[in-house]
Amino acid sequence: xxxxxxxxxxxxxxxxxxxxxxxxxxxxxxxWRIYELKKNTEKIIQVKDLVKHYGxxxxxxxxxxxxxxxxxxxxxxxxxxGKTTLLRMxxxxxxxxxxxxxxxxxxLVNIPANKRPINTVFQKYALFPHLNVYDNVAFGLKIQKxxxxxxxxxxxxxxxxxxxxxxxxRDVNSLSGGEQQRVAIARALVNHPQVxxxxxxxxxxxxxxxxxxxxxxKKLQKKTGITFIYVTHDQEEAMTMSDTIIIMNHxxxxxxxxxxxxxxxxxxxxxxxxxxxxxxxxxxxxxDCLVKLQDVEIPCVDKGFEKNESVLTVIxxxxxxxxxxxxxFLDGVIESVTFLGIHYEIVMNCKGxxxxxxxxxxxxxxxxxxxxxxxxNIHIMKKEHDHEII
Amino acid sequence: MKKILKKLAFALxxxxxxxxxxxxxxxxxxxxxxxxxxxxxxLKWYVMLxxxxxxxxxxxxxxxxxxxxxxxxxLVGTISAVGIYQMRSKLKRPYLLLNNIPVxxxxxxMGITLMSLFIFAGMKMGLTTxxxxxxxxxxxxxxxxxxxxxxxxxENIFEAALDLGATxxxxxxxxxFPEILPGVTSGALIAFTLSIDDFVISFFTAGNGxxxxxxxxxxxxxxxxxxxxxxxxxxxxxxxxxxxxxxxxRSEKGIKNIQ
Amino acid sequence: MKSFKETxxxxxGLWMLIFIAVPLLVVIWFSFLSNxxxxxxxxxxxxxxxxxxxxxxxxxxxxRSFLYAVIATLICFFIAYPLGNLIVSLPGNRQNLxxxxxxxxMWVNFLLRTYAWMxxxxxxxxxxQFLGLLGFxxxxxxxxxxxxxxxxxxxxxxxxxxxxxxxxxxxxxxLLRAATxxxxxxxxxxxxxxxxxxxxxxxxxxxxxxxxxVSTFVISNLLGGGKYMLIGNLIEQQFLTLNNWNFxxxxxxxxxxxxxxxxxxxxxxxxxxxxxxxxIL
Numbered sequence: 064x065x066x067x068x069x070x071x072x073x074x075x076x077x078x079x080x081x082x083x084x085x086x087x088x089x090x091x092x093x094x095w096r097i098y099e100l101k102k103n104t105e106k107i108i109q110v111k112d113l114v115k116h117y118g119x120x121x122x123x124x125x126x127x128x129x130x131x132x133x134x135x136x137x138x139x140x141x142x143x144x145g146k147t148t149l150l151r152m153x154x155x156x157x158x159x160x161x162x163x164x165x166x167x168x169x170x171l172v173n174i175p176a177n178k179r180p181i182n183t184v185f186q187k188y189a190l191f192p193h194l195n196v197y198d199n200v201a202f203g204l205k206i207q208k209x210x211x212x213x214x215x216x217x218x219x220x221x222x223x224x225x226x227x228x229x230x231x232x233r234d235v236n237s238l239s240g241g242e243q244q245r246v247a248i249a250r251a252l253v254n255h256p257q258v259x260x261x262x263x264x265x266x267x268x269x270x271x272x273x274x275x276x277x278x279x280x281k282k283l284q285k286k287t288g289i290t291f292i293y294v295t296h297d298q299e300e301a302m303t304m305s306d307t308i309i310i311m312n313h314x315x316x317x318x319x320x321x322x323x324x325x326x327x328x329x330x331x332x333x334x335x336x337x338x339x340x341x342x343x344x345x346x347x348x349x350x351d352c353l354v355k356l357q358d359v360e361i362p363c364v365d366k367g368f369e370k371n372e373s374v375l376t377v378i379x380x381x382x383x384x385x386x387x388x389x390x391x392f393l394d395g396v397i398e399s400v401t402f403l404g405i406h407y408e409i410v411m412n413c414k415g416x417x418x419x420x421x422x423x424x425x426x427x428x429x430x431x432x433x434x435x436x437x438x439x440n441i442h443i444m445k446k447e448h449d450h451e452i453i
Numbered sequence: 454m455k456k457i458l459k460k461l462a463f464a465l466x467x468x469x470x471x472x473x474x475x476x477x478x479x480x481x482x483x484x485x486x487x488x489x490x491x492x493x494x495x496l497k498w499y500v501m502l503x504x505x506x507x508x509x510x511x512x513x514x515x516x517x518x519x520x521x522x523x524x525x526x527x528l529v530g531t532i533s534a535v536g537i538y539q540m541r542s543k544l545k546r547p548y549l550l551l552n553n554i555p556v557x558x559x560x561x562x563m564g565i566t567l568m569s570l571f572i573f574a575g576m577k578m579g580l581t582t583x584x585x586x587x588x589x590x591x592x593x594x595x596x597x598x599x600x601x602x603x604x605x606x607x608e609n610i611f612e613a614a615l616d617l618g619a620t621x622x623x624x625x626x627x628x629x630f631p632e633i634l635p636g637v638t639s640g641a642l643i644a645f646t647l648s649i650d651d652f653v654i655s656f657f658t659a660g661n662g663x664x665x666x667x668x669x670x671x672x673x674x675x676x677x678x679x680x681x682x683x684x685x686x687x688x689x690x691x692x693x694x695x696x697x698x699x700x701x702x703r704s705e706k707g708i709k710n711i712q
Numbered sequence: 713m714k715s716f717k718e719t720x721x722x723x724x725g726l727w728m729l730i731f732i733a734v735p736l737l738v739v740i741w742f743s744f745l746s747n748x749x750x751x752x753x754x755x756x757x758x759x760x761x762x763x764x765x766x767x768x769x770x771x772x773x774x775x776r777s778f779l780y781a782v783i784a785t786l787i788c789f790f791i792a793y794p795l796g797n798l799i800v801s802l803p804g805n806r807q808n809l810x811x812x813x814x815x816x817x818m819w820v821n822f823l824l825r826t827y828a829w830m831x832x833x834x835x836x837x838x839x840x841q842f843l844g845l846l847g848f849x850x851x852x853x854x855x856x857x858x859x860x861x862x863x864x865x866x867x868x869x870x871x872x873x874x875x876x877x878x879x880x881x882x883x884x885x886x887l888l889r890a891a892t893x894x895x896x897x898x899x900x901x902x903x904x905x906x907x908x909x910x911x912x913x914x915x916x917x918x919x920x921x922x923x924x925x926v927s928t929f930v931i932s933n934l935l936g937g938g939k940y941m942l943i944g945n946l947i948e949q950q951f952l953t954l955n956n957w958n959f960x961x962x963x964x965x966x967x968x969x970x971x972x973x974x975x976x977x978x979x980x981x982x983x984x985x986x987x988x989x990x991x992i993l
Binding site for chain 3: 459462463466467469470471472473474476477480487488489490529530532533534535536537539540541544548551552554555557558559560561562565566567568569570573585588589592646650652653657666667670671674675678682683685686689690693697
């Protein structure tokens with residue numbers, strides 16, 4: 064930036080006034096850039112050593128992470144992994160047994176739910192049946208005792224943002240699932256919270272509507288700049304919408320990262336298995352960059368394992384190349400072919416082990432094939448006693 | 454053929470149910486003490502009815518008792534229902550069991566147990582004892598009407614109110630209460646009806662000084678047929694019909710408003 | 713919803729203890745006493761009262777109460793069950809109308825309803841006149857056993873109808889269509905589907921008729937002229953006329969036991985709590 068300004072200075076023929084103006088503007092935009100950078104890396108929520116028990120079951124097992132402002136964060140995991148409990152603790156509906164939740168540096172734990180600058184969109188929407196759309200959305204504003212005119216403006220704006228303009232007087236019980244969903248979102252967002260919590264809000268919608276809503280939510284988040292914390296068990300959903308994903312299982316964090324990172328570099332077998340489909344195989348690391356599976360030695364790019372360490376190899380179905388038999392590192396027979404529109408899903412049997420392959424080429428059950436995988440697409444992970452190969 | 458039989462069946466049943474009442478009404482205008490042949494139209498039984506001090510006093514007591522019992526039982530029942538909803542099941546079960554006793558046990562047992570208590574405690578039977586008795590058998594019905602409403606609340610609705618900034622008290626009044634209100638009103642209605650109509654329990658707990666409408670009718674009927682009772686029946690039945698028509702009009706209006 | 717304490721229900725809990733539990737205990741206690749003058753402070757525990765009850769006179773009375781109540785229940789059932797089926801077959805709004813019409817008499821005072829039959833059945837009443845036309849002279853149906861049972865049926869019939877109607881209404885019409893699809897004729901459909909599914913309603917309705925019928929004293933006094941004493945009459949007499957509270961308490965305990973036994977049997981048959989058809993309210 065500075066360089067450009069200086070170059071312009073040297074340019075003869077520029078009047079002094081214009082030079083000064085451009086200099087000031089460049090300084091300002093520089094300062095704005097720094098502010099933006101700072102804001103984006105600012106940690107808005109920090110979770111420290113959080114623990115929660117129900118009876119003798121540990122639901123949340125000492126987790127630590129932070130959330131950056133203005134990001135779309137998804138907590139992803141199977142049913143019972145603790146993700147909803149975590150969300151409820153952030154919202155203030157459960158209290159942790161140990162650990163702390165910090166909001167902009169200050170502890171939230173002793174602040175009751177109604178005083179936190181956080182709003183929630185509940186799984187079953189929790190709309191107030193005795194109030195119409197307008198009154199539902201205006202509820203929080205009325206509690207804050209805002210002026211009627213101001214409430215009206217805010218509500219109308221929010222309804223427009225969720226495409227429900229004109230529906231103010233409608234009875235919420237007569238709305239469709241998607242419409243109720245949007246009222247729930249509007250009701251939460253109209254209060255301009257700093258953080259919005261969403262507890263699997265799209266579960267009850269049909270596929271097409273769900274996909275539309277995912278895009279809508281993403282757009283909404285970008286537009287309002289509010290930090291979204293989204294909870295789901297649907298990995299595709301998480302991948303579509305998130306800036307960052309936290310994968311949870313058994314009350315512990317398995318991996319944190321962007322969708323691309325998690326997909327390409329799953330940190331453990333659970334993450335690999337949960338996100339996308341994978342082939343996970345028992346294998347042995349012979350030495351750096353060489354792994355042995357199904358009695359075949361295959362070059363890869365991972366290092367740092369012990370000699371002859373028992374490991375798991377993870378290969379994505381779409382990374383497998385199908386070749387004529389004998390020309391790849393393994394051969395097998397195709398058991399089944401399923402046409403999924405985008406690709407064919409092929410199950411291949413190689414010496415008793417089933418491999419899942421995605422390809423756009425047509426094959427038939429009974430075909431003999433060979434497979435090959437680029438070393439960069441072979442991921443080696445340590446075996447953790449936690450995980451079972453399904 | 455089937456349709457005719459159906460209609461006949463309904464007609465017979467309705468005849469069976471309403472004939473006695475209609476007969477009462479017709480004979481209330483009969484100028485004769487016996488309910489036999491028609492002896493001419495008269496309103497004298499109505500006049501005598503309104504001049505009968507005992508009946509008017511009984512009416513007064515009936516209404517006072519019903520209003521007090523309904524108010525108290527609706528308030529206490531609703532508040533207790535809120536508490537019951539929070540109860541851990543170890544306490545809830547015996548609590549609700551106790552609450553169900555007045556509903557399950559025959560009136561006569563309720564009557565004599567309460568009477569025994571009052572005598573045992575040395576209380577004088579009168580307005581107080583009868584009101585206590587009415588409250589005791591009304592509250593269970595209010596609770597039975599209100600409590601299910603809590604179980605049918607939309608999920609997370611209280612938390613949603615808190616989430617939007619309401620204090621627990623605000624959340625109760627603005628969100629919970631409107632949802633349980635239909636239960637509260639029907640509970641109040643049931644309590645009122647039960648109290649107005651009660652005979653057996655009142656009979657045992659009223660003592661000598663106080664009498665409600667049912668007790669008065671019983672005393673009169675025991676002595677034999679009395680056209681004043683007919684007149685009273687007609688008026689009461691008339692009130693019921695007016696009430697029904699009013700309710701009907703209100704609900705029609707409500708439907709029209711939505712349209 | 714942890715913001716409200718369960719303690720707000722405690723005051724009524726106390727009320728219940730004082731006005732429901734204690735009175736029951738007092739009566740149970742009385743039933744085991746022989747000394748009517750408790751103020752004197754001398755209590756003798758005895759089973760005398762219960763032994764007294766074993767007298768054939770009283771047992772016959774108990775039997776009569778039971779018999780009348782059972783007959784009334786059966787009559788109510790055999791009218792209400794077909795009627796309930798008929799009503800269910802009506803279109804929706806006609807159904808509601810019919811049910812409301814059946815319920816309205818319930819809002820008329822119980823005593824007035826009983827008195828109405830006094831009028832109808834009296835010596836100069838309409839029914840006597842009607843019978844007179846047919847050639848039966850001087851017949852008064854009032855103060856007979858039939859009058860008492862009739863009074864029971866008339867008063868408690870809606871209590872049988874409502875639960876039965878509710879239960880029948882709840883049967884998913886698809887079930888009946890499935891049965892027909894699988895080859896069932898009307899009779900089989902009734903026995904194999906309707907009857908079992910409406911059984912909870914039948915049991916409820918029967919309870920709601922039996923219990924007040926077995927314990928009434930008004931109907932037997934007004935329509936039976938006091939000639940046919942039922943256990944309710946006996947209890948009333950012991951407490952209010954004879955001042956024999958100990959025996960009266962024992963009788964009440966007997967009545968309570970019968971009631972709970974019958975309730976227990978009902979629970980066994982249906983396997984769940986009584987559904988009093990209160991949804992209509």
